[in-house]
Amino acid sequence: MDTQTFTTATLNMKEWGDFCKAPHLKIARRKLIQPGTKIFTMGSCFAQEIRGAMMRKGFQVYPRYIDVQFDARVQIFDKIPEREMTPHYDTFVIRQEFEAALGVWTDREASFWEVRNAPINKNTRNEVIYQDPTRKLNYAMTQPLLKDLADKVDAVMRQGIVESELIVITLGLTEVWRHNLTGRYLCRPPNTGYGGGAGLATFRQSTFVENYLNVKATLDLLFSKFPEKNVVLTVSPVPLALTYSGSDVGSANLESKSILRAVAGQICREYAERVTYFPSYEMATIMPWPVFREDKRHVLPEFADRVVTGFHEAFS
Secondary structure, eight states, rough: OOOSSSTTTTTTSSSHHHHHHSSOOOOOOOOOOOTTEEEEEESSHHHHHHHHHHHTTTTTEEGGGGGGGOOOTEEEETTTSSSSOOOSHHHHHHHHHHHHHSOOOOOEEEEEEEESSHHHHHHTTOOOOOEETTTTTEESSSSSHHHHHHHHHHHHHHHHHOOSEEEEEEEEEEEEEETHHHHHBBBSSTTTOOOOOOTSSSEEOOOHHHHHHHHHHHHHHHHHHHHHHHEEEEEEOOOOOOSSSSHHHHHHHHHHHHHHHHHHHHHHHHHHTTTOOOOOEEEEEESSOOOTTTTSSSSSSHHHHHHHHHHHHHOO
């Protein structure tokens, strides 16, 4: 991960002054991938960029969301198939996805709600439409159709977990919305996107302990069924688009990323045999190379490729 070609043998990377002379990141090397390795990816929108870069390098990447068979006339599954991935921004929805895929959470439909007088109603010319707020932009014309879509997505998730050899989870943010009736967590704030759910969920700023317990529960469930699998944790460098916290978005973003980076560090120490940290967040925030597009949020394709190249070098 050196930024220059000269040797750093005489520098002490434990000291800030020397680190600044030749910034490079120390990554734990572990044999996790080889040609043909099947990789399951889940996480924030940054995970989408990494997923795309992995596919360009020839990896088999799961879940295969495009394998979900749905009727676009009466069901909406995010922007699949135009976009190849749907995001999961926080540890609450990530945990829910693993629990649903592995048979622990079995009543997702309890969190469905009716949508009226929203953009989705105008777009589809339906007075009433139904939404699954625990996933991004999942709608259907009837509750049975929405349940059908949810079950098909669960099946693709399950297939991806079963068939993959490496699980890569990207942690995105800590601001979450809790369903007022079921206590489950929304993938996106209510009344965003195509609309729906205004007043039906409550905002929360989740804590280190909650996020730590979510990741721990996810891993414990995964390893109880697949003890041979390996996991890589990373933190998304993509900042919050906005905050619901009452703070400025810069401070809220720093708090959010700090919590998630601390969670990842603690988890990787506790699960050292099976879980490895990859410093994509540090690559974006510490290393002196171009990272973001003009909006200062979405990463450049060349940065995503750089991350995957570093990933490949460290783990192959």
